[in-house]
Amino acid sequence: MGSSLIFLAALLAIGIWWLSRQGLMSKPWLEQGVVAEAPFPRDFTSSAARMGLGVFLAVVGSLFALLISAYAIRMQVSDWRDVPLPKVLWLNTGMLILSSAALQSAWNAARKAEEDALMVGLFAAGVAALAFLSGQLLAWRQLTADGYFLTSNAANAFFYMLTGIHGLHLLGGLVALSRTIALAWRGAQPERVRLSVGLCATYWHFLLIVWFILLSVLTAWVGIALDICRQLLT
Template sequence: MEEKFAYIEGAEQPISMHPKKFALWLFIVTVVMIFASLTSAYIVRQAEGNWLEFDLPDIFYYTSGIIVLSSITLHFAYISAKKDDLPKLRLGMGLTAVLAIVFLIGQWYSWIALVDRDVFFVGNPAGSFLYVFTGLHGLHLVSGVIFLIIVLISSFRYKVHSQSMDTMEMCVTYWHFLGGLWLYLFMFLLLNH
């Protein structure tokens, strides 16, 4: 009889995940599949010929630095939240939101730079792909900015702290994913344009 109770006590707990975190991971997997298919289509279409060769706008280098810096400030905010240092949490979230908006503005200026180089959405597939990559990433980034602002507001309402980290962790995961996605796209374009 004792062996039976020992066995029950030693039973493993099922692996569980917060439902919203699970939904976020499913969404991230979906976005990865979309961009993987787009980059594959880019390579296939480029091999067919009739491909416009052009230099990427210099602003892409700056926006890449901005997105990396925003991940650093968000990590600073995350560490501050774990330590219940609310002023530093708010500072980190605020800086991250500002850097995110600066990144979006930089992407807009990259489109202006492309037009100045006679690279348009219609005409040559090379330009079309570049606009689709940056536009689709920008659309996801807008959702990331909204998420950052929601967490920033929540930090002022004392809803983000060491005992309530779910929303913060989801925001950090999503933002780092978006930053990594941009760096992947930028490197892909550098190597394949």
């Protein structure tokens, strides 16, 4: 349960920071000024898209928090057998970091209207994300080849479920990223491209944080850290 509380607290802090940065807590209907000078429809659409993504991330974060809670409870049963993590997971982690960094670079390029750098960043992010998903499938194949099947042990089932759900969310993000690449390729309006790239970058950063947390749970880093904290407090 301790790991899930840490996860929820981290998500809450990130969510509050992100909302404050995006200006979603402002009240534009109370602001004064000349209506003709305020691009309300465009700003409203941008804020609505960011708010929608924020709500979606909150739901996804709650889902993973519940799964991690179930993981923490189930692993206390005597029949639990830890799954040896394939080494390819560390390479996959590097690919996801590169993908997130590439999208951040694309976002910076979109803000500066640097079209070439934008396309390079978007394509690099997509390739690295596909490499991550391919590496996840390879990790599954290695585990099944070693006899760690889905139904063999509860730990096996949780590993496949956690990594699989994370992979599905990244796959859905690739669909959105492909549409963003198509927008940039067709030379869409800079404001629309910046919004799409920004939303994709935020989603990728979120999935990277979730992956770090999942990796720490699967490698028992969280449990070790909590045990150390308990010993220090006692």
